[in-house]
Amino acid sequence: MSNEQPDDELETLFDADIDREPTPRSQRLKRQFDLYVLAPARVAMTDWRAIVGTAIITMFVLMGTVGVWLVDRPTSGDAPVLAPPFQNPNYILGTDTFGQPIGAQLIHATPDMFRMVFAGAVVSIGFAALVGILSGFLRGSKIDTILMSITDIIITIPGLPLVIVLIAIFQPGDPYVIGVLLGLDNWPGLARTVRSQVLSIREESYVEASQIMGISTGTILRRDVLAQLMPYITVNSALASRRIIFESVGLYFLGILPFTTLNWGVMMNIAYEGNALSKPDMYHFLAFPLLTIFLMSFGLVLFSQGMDSVFNVRLRARHSSTIDDDGGPET
Amino acid sequence: MQGNYFAKRVGQAVLTFFATVTLTFVLYQLMPGGPAQALRNQILSQQMGSSNTISPAQIEQLVENYTNLESDAPIYVQYVQYMSSVFLEFDLGESLYEDASVTSLLAERLPWSMLISVYAMVIGYTVSIVLGAVMAFKEKSRFDSVSSVVVIGLNSTPYYVAGILFIFFFSIRNTIFPTGGRVGLGVEEGFNLAFMQSIALHAALPILSMSVLGLGTALTMRGNSIRVLGEDYLRVAELRGLRNSRIATQYVGRNAILPMYTQFMIGIAGVLSSSVIVEEIFSYPGVGLLVYDAIQVRNYPVLMGSLIVFTLVTIVAILIADLTYGFIDPRISSGGNNE
Numbered sequence: 001m002s003n004e005q006p007d008d009e010l011e012t013l014f015d016a017d018i019d020r021e022p023t024p025r026s027q028r029l030k031r032q033f034d035l036y037v038l039a040p041a042r043v044a045m046t047d048w049r050a051i052v053g054t055a056i057i058t059m060f061v062l063m064g065t066v067g068v069w070l071v072d073r074p075t076s077g078d079a080p081v082l083a084p085p086f087q088n089p090n091y092i093l094g095t096d097t098f099g100q101p102i103g104a105q106l107i108h109a110t111p112d113m114f115r116m117v118f119a120g121a122v123v124s125i126g127f128a129a130l131v132g133i134l135s136g137f138l139r140g141s142k143i144d145t146i147l148m149s150i151t152d153i154i155i156t157i158p159g160l161p162l163v164i165v166l167i168a169i170f171q172p173g174d175p176y177v178i179g180v181l182l183g184l185d186n187w188p189g190l191a192r193t194v195r196s197q198v199l200s201i202r203e204e205s206y207v208e209a210s211q212i213m214g215i216s217t218g219t220i221l222r223r224d225v226l227a228q229l230m231p232y233i234t235v236n237s238a239l240a241s242r243r244i245i246f247e248s249v250g251l252y253f254l255g256i257l258p259f260t261t262l263n264w265g266v267m268m269n270i271a272y273e274g275n276a277l278s279k280p281d282m283y284h285f286l287a288f289p290l291l292t293i294f295l296m297s298f299g300l301v302l303f304s305q306g307m308d309s310v311f312n313v314r315l316r317a318r319h320s321s322t323i324d325d326d327g328g329p330e331t
Numbered sequence: 332m333q334g335n336y337f338a339k340r341v342g343q344a345v346l347t348f349f350a351t352v353t354l355t356f357v358l359y360q361l362m363p364g365g366p367a368q369a370l371r372n373q374i375l376s377q378q379m380g381s382s383n384t385i386s387p388a389q390i391e392q393l394v395e396n397y398t399n400l401e402s403d404a405p406i407y408v409q410y411v412q413y414m415s416s417v418f419l420e421f422d423l424g425e426s427l428y429e430d431a432s433v434t435s436l437l438a439e440r441l442p443w444s445m446l447i448s449v450y451a452m453v454i455g456y457t458v459s460i461v462l463g464a465v466m467a468f469k470e471k472s473r474f475d476s477v478s479s480v481v482v483i484g485l486n487s488t489p490y491y492v493a494g495i496l497f498i499f500f501f502s503i504r505n506t507i508f509p510t511g512g513r514v515g516l517g518v519e520e521g522f523n524l525a526f527m528q529s530i531a532l533h534a535a536l537p538i539l540s541m542s543v544l545g546l547g548t549a550l551t552m553r554g555n556s557i558r559v560l561g562e563d564y565l566r567v568a569e570l571r572g573l574r575n576s577r578i579a580t581q582y583v584g585r586n587a588i589l590p591m592y593t594q595f596m597i598g599i600a601g602v603l604s605s606s607v608i609v610e611e612i613f614s615y616p617g618v619g620l621l622v623y624d625a626i627q628v629r630n631y632p633v634l635m636g637s638l639i640v641f642t643l644v645t646i647v648a649i650l651i652a653d654l655t656y657g658f659i660d661p662r663i664s665s666g667g668n669n670e
Binding site for chain 1: 343344346347350351354358361362363369483484486487488489491492495496498499503550554601603604605607608611622623626629631634635637638641642645646649
């Protein structure tokens with residue numbers, strides 16, 4: 001997996017030690033790129049979950065960018081009503097009860113989905129990292145106590161009902177706002193875990209060494225702690241995204257979120273309310289949105305799993321005790 | 332130390348509940364146009380059909396009855412009144428549509444929701460802990476890789492999608508289970524076999540689809556077990572010649588389950604929350620369906636009341652879990668700090 005890695009590093013380390021010249025910026029960037037992008041990518045290539053997950057996510061990104069541009073926005077009456085799937089190349093996935101091609105609807109729902117996921121992931125991960133790192137590093141202080149009490153309170157308030165009440169009162173239509181609302185109930189659990197991660201990183205000997213050497217807290221946070229947390233944050237953004245997709249589609253499906261935008265949940269709602277379950281000619285109308293959510297979520301879960309096995313050296317190295325301690329890309 | 336920890340936890344629970352009730356008060360105030368205006372609109376639209384007109388004073392009185400808020404008093408007075416009616420009188424206001432108090436509506440529905448959520452939790456977590464452990468023991472075998480894919484797949488299925496599929500396959504294509512409701516028509520209520528059977532049949536599909544929520548735990552359990560399996564103390568235990576069953580339960584099981592504790596805590600809240608979606612799909616008249624119906628007609632007192640009760644149930648569940656956790660893991664209760 002990373003057999004060449006230690007040798008490479010050893011060599012550059014050795015060189016730098018001899019001539020004591022500052023490494024040029026370009027080389028430093030190259031080395032960082034190698035360390036943070038190429039090395040994980042190389043490891044990821046050996047894990048099928050990471051490959052499949054990345055492929056599925058890429059497909060959805062393409063759908064939301066190029067797809068929207070290639071396929072026209074569907075309007076009712078584009079095509080015959082309830083055309084079965086895989087018959088006509090113009091609407092491969094068939095059409096719905098209004099004669100709108102289902103494939104085009106699925107594609108045009110993607111950009112707003114990404115907006116929601118983006119807003120939600122930024123809010124939940126951002127809050128979690130901020131609160132977790134801060135209170136982990138100020139362990140035992142008043143700020144830590146206050147932050148953790150707030151976290152404990154919000155962790156207990158059931159998120160979905162709260163979000164539902166907020167939605168019922170304010171009726172948000174903007175995907176970013178919906179994303180933020182859904183992200184709000186996600187961060188406390190993460191913040192706690194980030195905190196305990198920070199606590200254990202703090203105990204590591206190299207952080208202690210940095211502290212003794214008099215390196216400022218900010219630098220330690222940035223260089224040692226945040227770098228260690230990155231894999232964790234990556235894995236969790238994927239999971240947070242999945243959760244936001246689940247919840248937003250669920251709420252659109254129930255008709256709790258106002259139908260202001262095209263969404264897989266809205267399609268499911270229309271199909272389900274039209275009794276698609278007991279009408280064979282409507283099966284595809286319900287089935288394709290279901291399949292889309294499943295695929296997207298499957299991709300995200302696989303991606304997070306794959307990344308976990310890439311980053312988590314302990315998981316990877318259980319049976320291979322020959323790998324030495326700093327053989328992994330991140331540790 | 333033990334008493335101190337207990338006091339701290341209970342104090343935290345009370346504080347959390349206090350914060351939630353305050354939050355609902357703030358939400359009332361944040362409603363577009365304030366609570367009085369929001370409710371006035373509701374009442375007026377309700378009165379549309381009938382010819383009798385309603386005076387502003389009457390509306391004021393109604394708003395106060397429904398929400399425990401006296402909308403012309405200063406905010407802090409309203410706050411004190413609201414808090415005291417919730418905490419001292421357990422009064423969550425009146426439903427706008429039924430002639431009943433929110434408390435009684437919730438009390439009638441809550442046991443049914445608890446029935447399905449508790450079973451869903453138990454089934455979901457038991458299955459995934461056992462499955463995860465077996466997967467870890469047979470790591471890298473075919474069983475492991477196949478069930479990993481299956482679990483990831485199930486984990487990628489939203490519980491409501493699972494619910495729809497269950498209805499499709501078990502209620503519509505094959506009529507094994509009913510599509511909705513909580514008891515069959517014409518079943519005599521009481522302690523008899525037919526009634527029990529009917530309840531179980533109606534609850535089966537909601538429980539199954541909700542237990543899908545807990546399945547992700549299997550992978551966590553697998554990861555934890557694998558990690559424990561690599562620890563030195565396990566090798567020591569093997570060298571000491573301990574029985575396999577003892578190693579599996581006392582060494583691996585215990586140390587693998589403990590880190591999942593937080594996840595389990597959050598799971599309590601998650602399962603209960605999801606009841607809104609699941610109960611609507613199965614038209615299962617529990618608290619979730621009550622919330623759903625309340626949203627459709629903007630029945631704010633019921634909405635806020637359910638939020639408060641949902642939180643209360645979650646707080647109590649977590650508190651119980653928290654206090655009993657000390658028995659399982661001595662490190663927690665002695666230290667008093669949980670990191």
